Amino acid sequence: xxxxxxxxxxxxxxxxxxxxxxxxxxxxxxxxxxxxxxxxxxxxxxxxxxxxxxxxxxxxxxxxxxxxxxxxxxxxxxxxxxxxxxxxxxxxxxxxx
Numbered sequence: 001x002x003x004x005x006x007x008x009x010x011x012x013x014x015x016x017x018x019x020x021x022x023x024x025x026x027x028x029x030x031x032x033x034x035x036x037x038x039x040x041x042x043x044x045x046x047x048x049x050x051x052x053x054x055x056x057x058x059x060x061x062x063x064x065x066x067x068x069x070x071x072x073x074x075x076x077x078x079x080x081x082x083x084x085x086x087x088x089x090x091x092x093x094x095x096x097x
Contacts, residue, residue: 008083011090014061016040016054029076036061060087
């Protein structure tokens, strides 16, 4: 299902490492799936952007609330664009995050 969505999707573990990225995100970043798995924001983005993404991730994990913003985004090749970021905690079957 994630591969058919016309949006960028990544999933990270609690340490911020990417454990899943759909084809659309990999194409945006101009990187293969095998190259992106295990990386974190510091590996992919300028330090200021990576720090903001990590702080947002921590806030979502802490509150369990969805966060939606429009952000300036720089790809790994330096391309600048605005994207809609929608961050959501993954909910386990027992209802916990």
